[in-house]
Amino acid sequence: MASSRTKQYGPIPRARHVVRALVIAFLGIVAALTVGGSALAQPADPPPPDPGSAVEAPAAGGVPVSGSLNNGGERLTGVTVRAVDASGSEVASTESAEGGRWELVVPPGAYTFEIDTDTLPDGVSVQGAVDRQVAEGRINAVVFSFGEVRTGNAVPLWEQMLRLLVDGLRFGLVIAIAGVGLSLIFGTTGLTNFAHGELVTLGAVFAWVFNVTFGIQLIPATILAILVGIAIGALANLGIWKPLRKRRTGLIPQLVVSIGLAIALRYIILIFFSDRSQPYADYQGQVQHEWGPFAITSVNLATIVISTVVLIGVALLLQKTRIGKAMRAVADNRDLAASSGIDVERVILFVWGLGGGLAALGGVLFGLSELAGRVQWEMGFKLLLLMFAGITLGGLGTAYGALLGCIIVGVVVQMSTLVLDPDLKYIGGLLILILILIVRPQGILGSRQRIG
Numbered sequence: 001m002a003s004s005r006t007k008q009y010g011p012i013p014r015a016r017h018v019v020r021a022l023v024i025a026f027l028g029i030v031a032a033l034t035v036g037g038s039a040l041a042q043p044a045d046p047p048p049p050d051p052g053s054a055v056e057a058p059a060a061g062g063v064p065v066s067g068s069l070n071n072g073g074e075r076l077t078g079v080t081v082r083a084v085d086a087s088g089s090e091v092a093s094t095e096s097a098e099g100g101r102w103e104l105v106v107p108p109g110a111y112t113f114e115i116d117t118d119t120l121p122d123g124v125s126v127q128g129a130v131d132r133q134v135a136e137g138r139i140n141a142v143v144f145s146f147g148e149v150r151t152g153n154a155v156p157l158w159e160q161m162l163r164l165l166v167d168g169l170r171f172g173l174v175i176a177i178a179g180v181g182l183s184l185i186f187g188t189t190g191l192t193n194f195a196h197g198e199l200v201t202l203g204a205v206f207a208w209v210f211n212v213t214f215g216i217q218l219i220p221a222t223i224l225a226i227l228v229g230i231a232i233g234a235l236a237n238l239g240i241w242k243p244l245r246k247r248r249t250g251l252i253p254q255l256v257v258s259i260g261l262a263i264a265l266r267y268i269i270l271i272f273f274s275d276r277s278q279p280y281a282d283y284q285g286q287v288q289h290e291w292g293p294f295a296i297t298s299v300n301l302a303t304i305v306i307s308t309v310v311l312i313g314v315a316l317l318l319q320k321t322r323i324g325k326a327m328r329a330v331a332d333n334r335d336l337a338a339s340s341g342i343d344v345e346r347v348i349l350f351v352w353g354l355g356g357g358l359a360a361l362g363g364v365l366f367g368l369s370e371l372a373g374r375v376q377w378e379m380g381f382k383l384l385l386l387m388f389a390g391i392t393l394g395g396l397g398t399a400y401g402a403l404l405g406c407i408i409v410g411v412v413v414q415m416s417t418l419v420l421d422p423d424l425k426y427i428g429g430l431l432i433l434i435l436i437l438i439v440r441p442q443g444i445l446g447s448r449q450r451i452g
Helices: 002-009 011-041 157-189 198-215 218-246 251-272 298-320 322-332 332-339 346-371 380-392 399-418 427-439
Strands: 063-068 082-083 090-095 102-105 109-115 130-134 288-292 293-298
Touching: 063 109, 063 218, 082 102, 082 157, 082 218, 090 102, 090 346, 102 109, 130 218, 157 198, 157 218, 157 293, 157 322, 157 346, 157 380, 157 399, 198 218, 198 251, 198 346, 198 380, 218 251, 218 346, 288 399, 288 427, 298 346, 322 332, 332 346, 346 380, 380 399, 399 427
Parallel strands: none
Antiparallel strands: 063 102, 082 090, 082 109, 109 130, 288 293
């Protein structure tokens, strides 16, 4: 019995000792690996900072600042651009690439951007440095002026006012191109379409894609963008607004849908386009022509001519063509037009297509003439307030009223820069909108409506 117990239980203490030894050895190996790994993980002493490295590689998390060097249409390549802080220390520098484009990355703050005159071509002079407050979340662009410096006293006040009047006419015609479609849509359907601003942006974006990505010259690219705008307007009506009308959805719910659609389209454009302004490949660095007291660039002159011709064409369409007369009939009384044999849905589809095409053209002209040949992802949203102000001032639902109101708004906005900072000039459109709603809600060419 004793020998059996020894055989049965004797090996157990030995096994326990073996297991304990194995555990202690395993823990020792883990500790050694841990200490060794931490020693190996210790980074080497960092090298001493290079005094000139701040210029070559700005601090991480900086803000990009960009621009384009154009001297009367000549793109300047290989020109050094520097960013200097308030203490006079150089923070970053770069050289302009092909096309005159340059970009720096600097921390947020106030800087003076200057050009190294020794790197300029012979016969080219820059008017001076540019002070700019660099901040995150906005477009930080710097524009240098080349040539002789003209002081403010070189242009009399009456000449400044005349030039601003012409520029206001140009801006008003651009607003009218984009806003006439919005007014026609309201006249035929009663819908206040807040997504119309995104149609403006889409027109400019598609023109940029055709022009820059596919290398098509801007004029045919604009025609293609107009066709895309017509298709988008027609598809929006067939896919969204016609089903809502069939369900007899009220105008207030439709307005809410248009707001949601506007927000969705705006951020879709942001995702697939860019949060920074992108230039067209053509018509950059325009030269200002002077004829006596008038001064205007070729792009702005072409904008006035194109807008005038298109608006005259829209007026002839409304007055002389069968579809135009049907549009006016539907706008006056939709039920009476339907009872007269007019296909109301066909007319509305045509209006949406026309509105989308005009919005696309307005987006391209707005980017060329007002944004220095650039496209921004929220440019249509910025123009939407001025469109509403113009068509409300002229009379909601009337194409001629929209034309008159938009021109007045454009002139007032540009003339306000005599007393306001140019960044605040759009406030004039808001003031006009508030004033007209208080004094004459039906607008200049609108008629009073009796309720009840």
